[in-house]
Amino acid sequence: ARKIIIDTDPGIDDAMAIFFAFQAPQLEVLGLTTTFGNVSVDLATQNAITLTEIAKVNVPVAKGVAVPSKIAPRPHPDFVHGKDGFGNIDWPAPKGKAIEKSAAQFIVDMVREFPGEVTIIALGPLGNLAKALELDPEVANLVDEVVLMGGTAIEYGNVSPVAEANIMNDPHAADVVFTAPWQVTMIGLDVTHQVLLDNRILERIKQANPTEGGFLYDCAQHYINFYSSRFDMNGCYFHDASTIAYVMDPSIFGVELGAVRVACEGIGIGQTIFAPQGMSFPEPHWNDVPMTQVCMEVDSQKLLTLFETTLS
Numbered sequence: 001a002r003k004i005i006i007d008t009d010p011g012i013d014d015a016m017a018i019f020f021a022f023q024a025p026q027l028e029v030l031g032l033t034t035t036f037g038n039v040s041v042d043l044a045t046q047n048a049i050t051l052t053e054i055a056k057v058n059v060p061v062a063k064g065v066a067v068p069s070k071i072a073p074r075p076h077p078d079f080v081h082g083k084d085g086f087g088n089i090d091w092p093a094p095k096g097k098a099i100e101k102s103a104a105q106f107i108v109d110m111v112r113e114f115p116g117e118v119t120i121i122a123l124g125p126l127g128n129l130a131k132a133l134e135l136d137p138e139v140a141n142l143v144d145e146v147v148l149m150g151g152t153a154i155e156y157g158n159v160s161p162v163a164e165a166n167i168m169n170d171p172h173a174a175d176v177v178f179t180a181p182w183q184v185t186m187i188g189l190d191v192t193h194q195v196l197l198d199n200r201i202l203e204r205i206k207q208a209n210p211t212e213g214g215f216l217y218d219c220a221q222h223y224i225n226f227y228s229s230r231f232d233m234n235g236c237y238f239h240d241a242s243t244i245a246y247v248m249d250p251s252i253f254g255v256e257l258g259a260v261r262v263a264c265e266g267i268g269i270g271q272t273i274f275a276p277q278g279m280s281f282p283e284p285h286w287n288d289v290p291m292t293q294v295c296m297e298v299d300s301q302k303l304l305t306l307f308e309t310t311l312s
């Protein structure tokens, strides 16, 4: 099985991704690392532990960064994920505790223990990944791949016309991640806005798997209401769980290679700027930037079927 660490800010679609990964026989989850984002890092940590307890899996949870590296924190989007991060469902607090290590240290230690084997899946702002590189720059050469949900190459943003939420929450950390010498795959709004998860699918998963499926169905109602009240749609976008599908079956996606950098100030703050491979620019900002694989196409039906069958 492929070894993964999930860095996360649960979050309703984070919960979908985490249960998806727990149920996938192709994946071995080494641990969950947490960050602020949809909720505070303390609540994200509690929520991550709650998910391990619901799924009855014994994986460590390591708490990570509480604030962005260089900008003021943005408010938590409780209108999207609820005050509790789970759609205001009043779930009881978990019994377990986070491990003593920081998220960044946990990432470094796992990557050192299994050189070349660990894939980091990032579902929130990227502060923990940037910190891990700072603690141990060799990590970049020792991970298998970084697969992140965030950004957008050509699609509109979701927190500004050009910025996606995870990148906007810590643009400096994101720029560190995109310019480090590791293999990054970006799964952004270009593809996640092409996939709509609706209640019919969630109901079928709940029927087949009342524990995880029932929990996800209950959380998702707040999320789906947000999307259907704001946009002309009947369901929610499939953001974070797309990363898990990518790791299980990359053929679901079409990718383009290019350099990605992040705007860190001004009205474009949080934008992931994509320079397709082969183009060259005289601006020094674009010298020697490693190639990111940017997902631009997705087989939505295949993706949703993989999610449903894995969770059922």
Ligand code: BDR
Pocket: 011, 012, 013, 014, 038, 080, 123, 124, 149, 158, 164, 165, 166, 239, 240
């Ligand atoms: C991303 O932002 C968060 O609200 C979601 O959990 C997802 O990671 C989508 O822009």
Ligand code: CA
Pocket: 008, 009, 010, 011, 013, 014, 037, 038, 123, 124, 240
């Ligand atoms: Ca998330």
